[in-house]
Amino acid sequence: MREAELSLHRRLGVSQETILQVQTNLANTYQMLGRVEQALLMRRYVYAGKLKICGKEDISILTEANNLAHVLINQKHSPSSSLEEAKALLRKTMPVARRVLGEDDLNTLTMRRNYARALYKDEGATLDDLHEAVTTLEEAIRTARRVFGGAHPLTTTIWICLRNSRAVLRARETPRS
Numbered sequence: 001m002r003e004a005e006l007s008l009h010r011r012l013g014v015s016q017e018t019i020l021q022v023q024t025n026l027a028n029t030y031q032m033l034g035r036v037e038q039a040l041l042m043r044r045y046v047y048a049g050k051l052k053i054c055g056k057e058d059i060s061i062l063t064e065a066n067n068l069a070h071v072l073i074n075q076k077h078s079p080s081s082s083l084e085e086a087k088a089l090l091r092k093t094m095p096v097a098r099r100v101l102g103e104d105d106l107n108t109l110t111m112r113r114n115y116a117r118a119l120y121k122d123e124g125a126t127l128d129d130l131h132e133a134v135t136t137l138e139e140a141i142r143t144a145r146r147v148f149g150g151a152h153p154l155t156t157t158i159w160i161c162l163r164n165s166r167a168v169l170r171a172r173e174t175p176r177s
Contacts, residue, residue: 020049027067036075043068056093057100062107065093069114073121083122090115104147106154112140113158120165130169137162 023046030039047064054061072086090111097108119125119133141162144155 016049016053020046020053023049024064024067027071031071036071040068040071040075043071056096059101059107062093062097062101062111065089066107066110066114069111069118073114073118080122080124083118086118087115087122090118104143106148109140109144109147109154109158112136113154113161116140116165117161120161120168125168125172127169127172130165130172133165134162134169137165 023042027039027042027046030036030042043064047061047068050058050061050064069086069090072082072089075082094108094111094115097105097111101108116133116136119129119136122129125133137158141155141158144152144158148155
């Protein structure tokens with residue numbers, strides 16, 4: 001249905017902004033159906049399109065950066081190149097989000113969580129990377145609890161990521177016997 005909607009909008013010549021929104025919906029649908037490669041291609045296309053139209057400081061491009069990073073990180077057996085792409089994207093957009101949206105914003109905190117996940121999920125991560133992931137999540141959890149409370153879904157997911165990142169760090173720091 002989403003594919004037909006996109007085709008119809010293209011035939012009708014609707015605005016590029018509308019096309020990008022329909023493509024975002026299609027990417028969401030692909031993700032929900034487990035069609036990760038198609039979702040990833042669509043996310044990249046939407047990100048590039050919104051970057052051209054909106055610029056790097058618009059909330060919609062920051063949201064798309066988060067969406068793209070999320071897909072890159074959540075691929076089954078995330079290849080190192082996908083994690084590197086996610087980290088590079090988030091290193092570039094996190095400072096913009098902090099400046100434009102603020103430290104307490106949902107999107108900013110989600111970016112920080114995604115960045116830390118990309119760090120600790122990378123099998124080639126250094127101990128410094130793992131420490132950075134833990135530190136990032138410790139800071140993010142304090143902010144999320146203060147701003148949203150302990151029961152908020154983002155606070156919960158940050159807590160889970162913090163627990164996972166600490167486990168990865170402990171496993172890497174503990175010498176094998």
